[in-house]
Amino acid sequence: MFILDLILSLWRSLAGLVWFSNQNFPKSLSVYIRSNDGKKLSVDLDPKWDIKSVKEIVGPKLGLEAEEIKIILAGKELDDSTIIEEIDLGEQSTVYCVPLDHKGKTKQKSVNKILVNLPEEEVITFHVACSHCHGIKHGKLRVRCAECKSGAITVDRDPASWSDVLNPSLISGHCEEQGCAAGPVAWCEFYFRCKEHVSADDIAIPLPLIHANLRSIPCLACNDVRDPVVVFECSDRHTICLECFGRYASIRLRERSFVFSRQYGYTLACPAGCEGSFITEPHHFRILLQTEYELYQRFAAEECVLQGGGVLCPRPGCGAGIFPDDDCNRVACQCGVRNFFLFCNIN
Numbered sequence: 001m002f003i004l005d006l007i008l009s010l011w012r013s014l015a016g017l018v019w020f021s022n023q024n025f026p027k028s029l030s031v032y033i034r035s036n037d038g039k040k041l042s043v044d045l046d047p048k049w050d051i052k053s054v055k056e057i058v059g060p061k062l063g064l065e066a067e068e069i070k071i072i073l074a075g076k077e078l079d080d081s082t083i084i085e086e087i088d089l090g091e092q093s094t095v096y097c098v099p100l101d102h103k104g105k106t107k108q109k110s111v112n113k114i115l116v117n118l119p120e121e122e123v124i125t126f127h128v129a130c131s132h133c134h135g136i137k138h139g140k141l142r143v144r145c146a147e148c149k150s151g152a153i154t155v156d157r158d159p160a161s162w163s164d165v166l167n168p169s170l171i172s173g174h175c176e177e178q179g180c181a182a183g184p185v186a187w188c189e190f191y192f193r194c195k196e197h198v199s200a201d202d203i204a205i206p207l208p209l210i211h212a213n214l215r216s217i218p219c220l221a222c223n224d225v226r227d228p229v230v231v232f233e234c235s236d237r238h239t240i241c242l243e244c245f246g247r248y249a250s251i252r253l254r255e256r257s258f259v260f261s262r263q264y265g266y267t268l269a270c271p272a273g274c275e276g277s278f279i280t281e282p283h284h285f286r287i288l289l290q291t292e293y294e295l296y297q298r299f300a301a302e303e304c305v306l307q308g309g310g311v312l313c314p315r316p317g318c319g320a321g322i323f324p325d326d327d328c329n330r331v332a333c334q335c336g337v338r339n340f341f342l343f344c345n346i347n
Contacts, residue, residue, distance in 0.1 A: 027047075028044045028045070028046065029047055029084065029089065030043075030044050030045075030091055031043060031089065031093050032092065033058050033061075033062075033094075034094055034096050034097070034150075034151070035062055035096070035097055035098065036098045036150070036152045036177050036178050037178050041058065041061055043061075045084055046084070047083075047084045048083065048085065049084050050081055050083050051071050051078045051080050051081070051082045051084075052080035052081070055069055055071065058071075064099060068099055069097050069098065069099060069100055070097070070098060070099075070100050071096070071097055072097075072098065072151070072153070072176070073087060073089065073093075073095045073096070074088065074140075074142050074143055074151075075173065075188065076154065076155070077154055088140050090195065091198050092198045096150070096151050096152035096176070098152050098176040125138050125228075126139040126141060126192060126206060127206075127210040127228065128192045128193075128194055128204035128206055128207060129204060129283035129284070130196070130202075130286075132194065133196060134286070135286055135287075135290075136210070136242070136286050136287055137194050137195060137196045137204070138194075138195040139193065139194060139195055139204050139206065140193050140194075140195045141190060141191075141192055142190070142191055142193055143188050143190050143191075144188075144189050145173070145175040145182065145186045145187075146169065146182075146187040146188065146189035147175070147180055147181050147182035147186050148181065148182065148186075149189075150175065150176075150177035150180065152175065153173045153174065153176065154174050155171055155172075155188050156172045156173055159171060162208050164190075165206070166206075168187055168188070168190075170187075171187070171188045171190075172186065172187060173186055173187070174186075191203055192204045192206045205283040207284050207286075209230050209231055209279065209284055210231075210242070211228060211229060211230075212227055213226065213228060217229065217239045218239075219241040220238050220240045220244075220271060220272065221241070221271065222241065224241065226241035228241075229242065230242065230245045230284070232270040232277045232279075233276065234270045234274030234275070234276060234277035235276075238271070238272050238274065242287065245284075245287055246287040246288065248268070249268065249285055249287055249288055249292075250292055252268055253288065253295060253296055258296075258299065258303075260303040260307050263278075263280075264278050264279070264280045264282070265282050265304075266299060266300035266303055298319075304321075305321035305322075308323065309323065311323075313333040313335065315333065315335050317335075318333065318335045320333055320335070
């Protein structure tokens with residue numbers, strides 16, 4: 001079931017799935033239109049418009065007829081009947097407008113034909129660690145050419161696993177960017193953006209352990225059924241709600257009882273102590289408050305120094321990491337411009 005849920009979430013997100021009833025759309029949506037020859041337009045769109053209306057506005061600005069262009073978002077060509085508010089298009093998002101190629105191209109299923117009558121409770125979303133928002137937020141999946149980094153690319157197939165998404169050379173696509181060194185056939189590179197703030201270039205870190213609780217599994221800690229949840233990679237796939245996960249991480253941080261793994265860094269395992277359950281992506285700890293996360297980063301750096309044979313300067317307010325020679329038993333730390341602090345190396 002987990003594999004099916006994952007495949008479904010990847011496929012739906014790529015297709016541009018959004019919350020159909022809970023979104024509050026502005027009267028006007030400001031987006032960027034990029035062409036495959038380097039042109040960039042800023043246009044204001046009515047969320048109630050369909051893609052055909054967008055083509056009629058954008059086409060003349062690019063010197064093309066509406067019937068001669070296609071609109072691409074997240075690796076998919078958007079159908080003329082697709083309504084803007086039904087796709088994952090936020091303020092200052094970028095869509096790609098390229099000339100239509102009539103030679104041997106099989107038309108893709110449109111977003112609205114794939115997702116017709118989808119119940120809201122089945123919507124699966126991605127979660128990301130956003131450095132701009134300083135926390136865990138909803139994310140949106142995007143795709144670009146791995147060679148030229150242009151989003152004017154359509155995928156040959158939808159991703160079926162996290163491996164497809166995280167590795168740039170597994171899914172091919174048709175790149176429409178003029179002058180791309182890879183030519184028309186290129187590898188697709190998937191990436192994520194935060195859904196909750198306006199961004200032109202920010203890349204967010206995907207958090208693969210956070211899932212929608214489609215099977216209504218109770219939290220390991222509080223026994224409540226909540227959504228979303230963190231699913232650990234142990235054999236029992238223990239599940240904990242985000243609120244309890246945040247408390248778990250916060251308590252372990254204050255106790256300084258995180259574990260330093262040479263493979264995964266400063267991390268935690270499943271609360272039940274299961275084998276092979278380390279959290280492999282440390283950005284899951286963005287669940288911590290910003291001050292706690294900064295403390296986590298400091299502790300992680302200190303543990304890295306200590307595990308590598310280094311020492312920490314004991315002077316209050318310093319704590320610099322130093323790697324002395326093996327035969328050194330007195331260490332000098334330059335804590336200020338002229339001040340040196342000497343201490344014994346007792347390792």
